[in-house]
Amino acid sequence: MSNLATDDFGLWVQQLNDEVEEVSKSTGVEYVSYDDIDAFKLDIRTEQAMKHLKAIHSANDGNIAFCYQDFEKYFFDDTFSLSANKIKNMIYRGSLHISQSTFSGYRRLEQTAYSNSVIVIDVDFYNISGLNELPAMNIIELMKMDGLFEYPAPSYWISTGNGISLVFLLEQLPVRAKFFGGNINLRKLVIEKLNRRFMEYGSDFRTSDITRVNKIPGTYNYKTGNMVEILDYEYLDWNNLKRYNLRELAEELGIERITKKKKRNKSGRKVSNLFNMYTLNYYRAQDIKHILTTRVDVEGVREVGLFLYAIHHMNAFEDADRLEEDILLLNLSMAKPLQEKEVYKKILKHVKKGRRYKFKNETIINWLGIQEAEMDDLKTIISKDNRKNRQLKRERADRRNKNCLTSREQAKADNLNIISALLDEGYRQKDIVVETGLSKGTVSKYTKELRTL
DNA sequence: GTCAGCTCACTGTCTAGTCG
DNA sequence: CGACTAGACAGTGAGCTGAC
Numbered sequence: 001m002s003n004l005a006t007d008d009f010g011l012w013v014q015q016l017n018d019e020v021e022e023v024s025k026s027t028g029v030e031y032v033s034y035d036d037i038d039a040f041k042l043d044i045r046t047e048q049a050m051k052h053l054k055a056i057h058s059a060n061d062g063n064i065a066f067c068y069q070d071f072e073k074y075f076f077d078d079t080f081s082l083s084a085n086k087i088k089n090m091i092y093r094g095s096l097h098i099s100q101s102t103f104s105g106y107r108r109l110e111q112t113a114y115s116n117s118v119i120v121i122d123v124d125f126y127n128i129s130g131l132n133e134l135p136a137m138n139i140i141e142l143m144k145m146d147g148l149f150e151y152p153a154p155s156y157w158i159s160t161g162n163g164i165s166l167v168f169l170l171e172q173l174p175v176r177a178k179f180f181g182g183n184i185n186l187r188k189l190v191i192e193k194l195n196r197r198f199m200e201y202g203s204d205f206r207t208s209d210i211t212r213v214n215k216i217p218g219t220y221n222y223k224t225g226n227m228v229e230i231l232d233y234e235y236l237d238w239n240n241l242k243r244y245n246l247r248e249l250a251e252e253l254g255i256e257r258i259t260k261k262k263k264r265n266k267s268g269r270k271v272s273n274l275f276n277m278y279t280l281n282y283y284r285a286q287d288i289k290h291i292l293t294t295r296v297d298v299e300g301v302r303e304v305g306l307f308l309y310a311i312h313h314m315n316a317f318e319d320a321d322r323l324e325e326d327i328l329l330l331n332l333s334m335a336k337p338l339q340e341k342e343v344y345k346k347i348l349k350h351v352k353k354g355r356r357y358k359f360k361n362e363t364i365i366n367w368l369g370i371q372e373a374e375m376d377d378l379k380t381i382i383s384k385d386n387r388k389n390r391q392l393k394r395e396r397a398d399r400r401n402k403n404c405l406t407s408r409e410q411a412k413a414d415n416l417n418i419i420s421a422l423l424d425e426g427y428r429q430k431d432i433v434v435e436t437g438l439s440k441g442t443v444s445k446y447t448k449e450l451r452t453l
Numbered sequence: 454g455t456c457a458g459c460t461c462a463c464t465g466t467c468t469a470g471t472c473g
Numbered sequence: 474c475g476a477c478t479a480g481a482c483a484g485t486g487a488g489c490t491g492a493c
Contacts (some may be wrong), residue, residue, distance in 0.1 A: 087488075139471090252482065377462095409482095409483095411480090411483080412483065412484095415483090415484095428456095428457075429457065429458065430456080430457070430458095438485090439459090439485045439486065440457090440458080440485090440486085441458095441459085441460085441484075441485060441486065441487095442483080442484055442485070444458055444459060444460090445459085445460095445484090446459085447458080448459080
């Protein structure tokens with residue numbers, strides 16, 4: 001577990017490269033390049049981490065995002081600058097997570113996602129009664145017996161310390177939204193299909209995000225303290241791991257081919273919009289749930305709120321049993337719940353058999369009386385103004401560097417630092433003008449500013 | 454008179470925001 | 474999302490003040 005304080009984070013990332021030499025001395029690990037895993041005897045934790053990294057990020061085509069469980073920030077690295085020492089250093093620091101995709105910049109966004117060659121299905125069997133006491137290996141055996149490892153079988157599987165990650169390697173998949181956005185949608189559909197396959201074992205339905213990060217083998221699970229490790233590691237042939245072609249995989253799983261936008265091609269539109277509708281409905285349901293569970297004064301909106309929740313839940317999952325379970329739970333989570341029979345009579349009865357509505361955000365905002373301040377906690381049910389403000393906020397943040405300064409502010413700060421140092425050395429303002437090339441007015445002004453600090 | 458430092462009007466660039 | 478723009482702000486330089 002990491003013992004770093006959060007405010008040390010930026011400093012630590014900067015120092016990481018410099019520390020490699022020292023770690024090398026203290027651990028006795030020779031410098032091993034990322035490409036040369038088998039040439040040296042590594043400890044099992046580092047070896048597993050490297051094999052996994054190599055499997056999911058074999059090409060040097062972008063930046064991989066890393067993060068620790070106890071830090072909010074991400075840091076980035078490309079495979080050129082990875083080495084065994086560095087990976088060892090990172091995994092021994094704490095509960096490390098790694099992005100499935102690479103990114104063209106230093107932001108972990110769908111828009112900046114560059115390439116991807118893996119699908120990871122998280123199986124949270126600890127949520128399933130009857131399974132939660134079993135060791136991960138037994139779960140794998142049960143899934144095999146159920147025929148769930150028939151095509152497509154996972155390339156390998158990882159015990160995450162409380163659940164299982166099933167790793168399906170893909171042939172290198174360009175995902176840059178601008179050019180290859182279709183791959184992102186197709187990948188989401190495949191993941192949805194695979195999630196359904198492992199549903200009984202507790203598969204996590206939120207795993208289709210291209211920017212998702214996963215625990216890396218060789219580390220310890222932050223919550224349980226258990227080791228994250230590749231299972232059946234010794235039986236795997238790392239030079240011949242199964243690797244799937246996304247389009248073939250989709251076809252085998254019965255997903256209709258996504259056609260390029262044709263004029264009013266109904267079948268094409270139906271499929272390509274499918275996932276967008278799924279996420280929209282899913283996140284709207286989550287937003288409505290948030291409103292209903294956080295409001296103290298919920299009485300005036302609880303019926304309409306539960307109704308809207310039910311509709312979006314059904315649109316997303318098409319699973320009446322799951323809806324029933326979730327909505328009864330949500331009802332009980334409200335400050336003033338409805339009686340259970342009312343939920344059945346007023347909500348479930350209509351939604352299960354009823355038609356599918358499509359609501360505008362404005363309508364939902366009006367019906368639930370959502371205030372601007374409340375929207376800050378919501379993902380999709382937000383006004384146009386709120387959306388615009390979020391965009392401005394992001395752009396404003398983008399203009400600032402790691403010191404939270406704009407380029408101008410940084411330039412001024414640099415000049416102030418230089419002048420401060422020269423003054424300490426006994427320079428006169430006149431000399432500072434010559435030394436820095438700034439005007440004497442500026443030097444004078446800054447000298448005065450420094451005195452008032 | 455010389456020097457160090459200060460003031461203020463001004464310039465050009467950058468930021469933040471609007472608009473289509 | 475790019476073009477556009479108002480306003481903010483960093484920086485300049487002429488001219489001023491006061492100490493010696």
